[in-house]
Amino acid sequence: MTLPHKRIAESTVRRLSMYLRYLEGLDGVGQKTASSDELAQLCGTTPAQVRKDLSFFGSFGKRGLGYPVHDLTDRLREILGLGQAWQIVIVGAGKIGSALAEYRGFRQRGFQVVGVYDKNPEKIGRAWGDAVVRDIDELATDVSEQHVDIAVLAIPAEDAQDVVDQIVGAGIRAILSFAPTSLRVPPHIAVKTVNMAMELEGLSFALTNRGA
Amino acid sequence: MTLPHKRIAESTVRRLSMYLRYLEGLDGVGQKTASSDELAQLCGTTPAQVRKDLSFFGSFGKRGLGYPVHDLTDRLREILGLGQAWQIVIVGAGKIGSALAEYRGFRQRGFQVVGVYDKNPEKIGRAWGDAVVRDIDELATDVSEQHVDIAVLAIPAEDAQDVVDQIVGAGIRAILSFAPTSLRVPPHIAVKTVNMAMELEGLSFALTNRGA
DNA sequence: ATAGCTTTGTGAAGAATTTCACAAGCCCTC
DNA sequence: GAGGGCTTGTGAAATTCTTCACAAAGCTAT
Numbered sequence: 037m038t039l040p041h042k043r044i045a046e047s048t049v050r051r052l053s054m055y056l057r058y059l060e061g062l063d064g065v066g067q068k069t070a071s072s073d074e075l076a077q078l079c080g081t082t083p084a085q086v087r088k089d090l091s092f093f094g095s096f097g098k099r100g101l102g103y104p105v106h107d108l109t110d111r112l113r114e115i116l117g118l119g120q121a122w123q124i125v126i127v128g129a130g131k132i133g134s135a136l137a138e139y140r141g142f143r144q145r146g147f148q149v150v151g152v153y154d155k156n157p158e159k160i161g162r163a164w165g166d167a168v169v170r171d172i173d174e175l176a177t178d179v180s181e182q183h184v185d186i187a188v189l190a191i192p193a194e195d196a197q198d199v200v201d202q203i204v205g206a207g208i209r210a211i212l213s214f215a216p217t218s219l220r221v222p223p224h225i226a227v228k229t230v231n232m233a234m235e236l237e238g239l240s241f242a243l244t245n246r247g248a
Numbered sequence: 249m250t251l252p253h254k255r256i257a258e259s260t261v262r263r264l265s266m267y268l269r270y271l272e273g274l275d276g277v278g279q280k281t282a283s284s285d286e287l288a289q290l291c292g293t294t295p296a297q298v299r300k301d302l303s304f305f306g307s308f309g310k311r312g313l314g315y316p317v318h319d320l321t322d323r324l325r326e327i328l329g330l331g332q333a334w335q336i337v338i339v340g341a342g343k344i345g346s347a348l349a350e351y352r353g354f355r356q357r358g359f360q361v362v363g364v365y366d367k368n369p370e371k372i373g374r375a376w377g378d379a380v381v382r383d384i385d386e387l388a389t390d391v392s393e394q395h396v397d398i399a400v401l402a403i404p405a406e407d408a409q410d411v412v413d414q415i416v417g418a419g420i421r422a423i424l425s426f427a428p429t430s431l432r433v434p435p436h437i438a439v440k441t442v443n444m445a446m447e448l449e450g451l452s453f454a455l456t457n458r459g460a
Numbered sequence: 461a462t463a464g465c466t467t468t469g470t471g472a473a474g475a476a477t478t479t480c481a482c483a484a485g486c487c488c489t490c
Numbered sequence: 491g492a493g494g495g496c497t498t499g500t501g502a503a504a505t506t507c508t509t510c511a512c513a514a515a516g517c518t519a520t
Contacts, residue, residue: 044457045507046450053449057428071467080430083467084509091469099468100516116449117456131347138343141428141445186451210451216269216353218292226454228447233353235440237265237328238258239398239422242438244329245256257477283497295497296479303499311498312486461520468515479504486497 048089049116054079055086056112062105071102121146123183127199128190129154129162129169132214136188137165147186151178155195175199179206186210193217260301261328266291267298268324274317283314333358335395339411340402341366341374341381344426348400349377359398363390367407387411391418398422405429 058078062070072083072090079086090096090103093115097103113119124147126133136142137152152164155172162169170178178184187208189196196215203211210226213219216233270290274282284298291298302308302315305327309315325331336359338345348354349364364376367384374381382390390396399420401408408427415423422438425431428445 044453047507049450049453050446052453053443053446054430056449057445073467078430080432082509084511085507087467087469088508095469097468098516099514100466102467115453117452118449122452122455131350135343135347136444139444142448145445145448147448185455186448210455212447212451218266218290220292224458226451226458228450230442230444230447231265232348232351232442233269233357234262234265235424235442236354236357236359236398237268237330238261238440239424239438240329240334241256241261241264241327243334243397243422246436246438259477285497294479296481297477299497299499300478307499309498310486311484312488312496314497463520464518466515466517468513470512470514471510473508473510475506475508477504477506480502482500484498484500486495488493488495490491490493 042092044092048092051079051081051085051089052112052116055089056109056116059105059109059112063109067105069098069102070105070108072097074102118146121148122185123148123150124186124188125149125151125153125175125179125184126188126190127153127172127175127203129156129159129164130190133188133190134164136190137167150182150184151175172199176202176206179203179208184208186212189213189215191215254304256304260304263291263293263297263301264324264328267301268321268328271317271321271324275321279317281310281314282317282320284309286314330358333360334397335360335362336398336400337361337363337365337387337391337396338400338402339365339384339387339415340426341368341371341376342402345400345402346376348402349379362394362396363387384411388414388418391415391420396420398424401425401427403427 055075058075059070072086075086076083096108096111126136126149129152133152137149142149149165149167152167152169153172153175154160154169159169160171187203189199189211191199193215196213196217197219200211200219200221204221204225211219213227213229216231219227221227267287270287271282284295287298288295308320308323338348338361341364345364349361354361361377361379364379364381365384365387366372366381371381372383399415401411401423403411405427408425408429408431412423412431412433416433416437423431425439425441428443431439433439
């Protein structure tokens with residue numbers, strides 16, 4: 037459906053995601069068209085960047101007019117693969133896992149939380165949102181038997197690689213990790229890592245080497 | 249102290265942060281030296297990249313031997329500005345703010361949480377970790393009167409820009425935002441945004457355009 | 461239908477980042 | 491103290507990403 041003739045940069049995909057968010061907002065208030073300049077200002081980028089990003093996937097705009105808000109919204113959803121419901125599991129029922137399990141953004145964008153796992157016996161069996169916390173020892177079996185697309189890891193760094201090896205063996209296809217460690221996975225598995233310490237240290241560096 | 253003759257890329261800073269994490273681990277188990285190759289494998293990058301990144305700041309290694317683990321750890325802490333205690337406030341006492349307030353990584357790396365703020369009267373006054381939740385209306389005053397370096401935003405997108413404007417006016421120097429929106433700030437303010445929807449959509453895109 | 465204003469789509473230029481490749485340097489052994 | 495085996499530090503090459511700049515095209519008004 038989408039035609040990735042060229043490899044699409046990760047930075048481009050991140051921006052597409054941002055364009056989508058703002059287009060949804062514009063669509064919600066009934067705006068019919070938006071120019072690359074308007075989108076760029078909303079997203080904090082440049083008009084040329086917006087046009088280039090979109091041009092990788094086709095010609096959606098009208099010269100002199102801009103982009104049709106509603107159509108482009110649909111098109112971006114399709115490009116980003118949001119047309120279908122992805123099934124995700126959350127691994128780790130601590131504070132972060134808790135915040136994630138209740139995060140409305142998941143459902144809003146078609147990500148269904150089909151399971152929550154922990155290794156702590158005290159947490160197993162408790163209700164969490166719609167799900168019940170299950171024993172992490174069941175994770176691999178569940179992943180291979182049910183259809184699970186994405187695993188979200190909210191567990192300590194030292195447990196992460198072990199869990200990754202298990203779920204990769206069980207056929208997971210993508211991982212979003214909040215564990216502050218780098219993960220080894222086969223090349224066909226998509227992985228993103230969110231590392232708060234890294235973000236904070238980036239700010240610390242910026243404060244130290246500029247604003248001083 | 250550190251000598252940023254050239255502008256340092258953000259990607260480089262992120263990797264420095266990762267090198268630091270693994271070096272701390274190696275230091276903890278008493279390893280004396282580490283080669284660029286070993287660090288690269290741990291961090292999932294290349295030896296050349298490791299050497300290039302470090303070379304922006306000096307020559308820390310010994311040819312034939314590698315890098316002195318303990319010294320380089322110290323040096324990286326200094327480069328990243330972790331020698332001092334940064335004071336941070338958390339804005340938004342919801343699930344994410346809660347996870348953040350109790351996040352040990354902050355204190356471990358010298359980030360002191362000196363305040364938690366919310367606009368919900370039911371939350372104001374409750375104890376949160378060491379802090380008590382304060383009224384968000386006091387935030388700007390507190391930022392300008394106390395010494396606050398970094399604000400961590402865990403609030404809805406629609407409230408974010410308003411809070412940003414207030415704390416920028418009050419003299420904040422850096423912002424870490426979990427609000428899924430782009431923030432307008434003057435150029436001397438450092439900003440990082442963590443956007444979960446964006447990460448998930450990146451995975452969705454990858455699943456759609458490859459693994460299919 | 462034409463003129464004038466606007467905005468897209470896109471090669472080409474430019475900038476930034478990563479990778480290459482190798483001389484220089486350090487350690488150990490003989 | 492000379493030779494061999496490693497590993498760093500770094501210009502230069504390669505690659506990737508962003509910005510430029512302009513022809514092509516749509517809309518409105520006359």
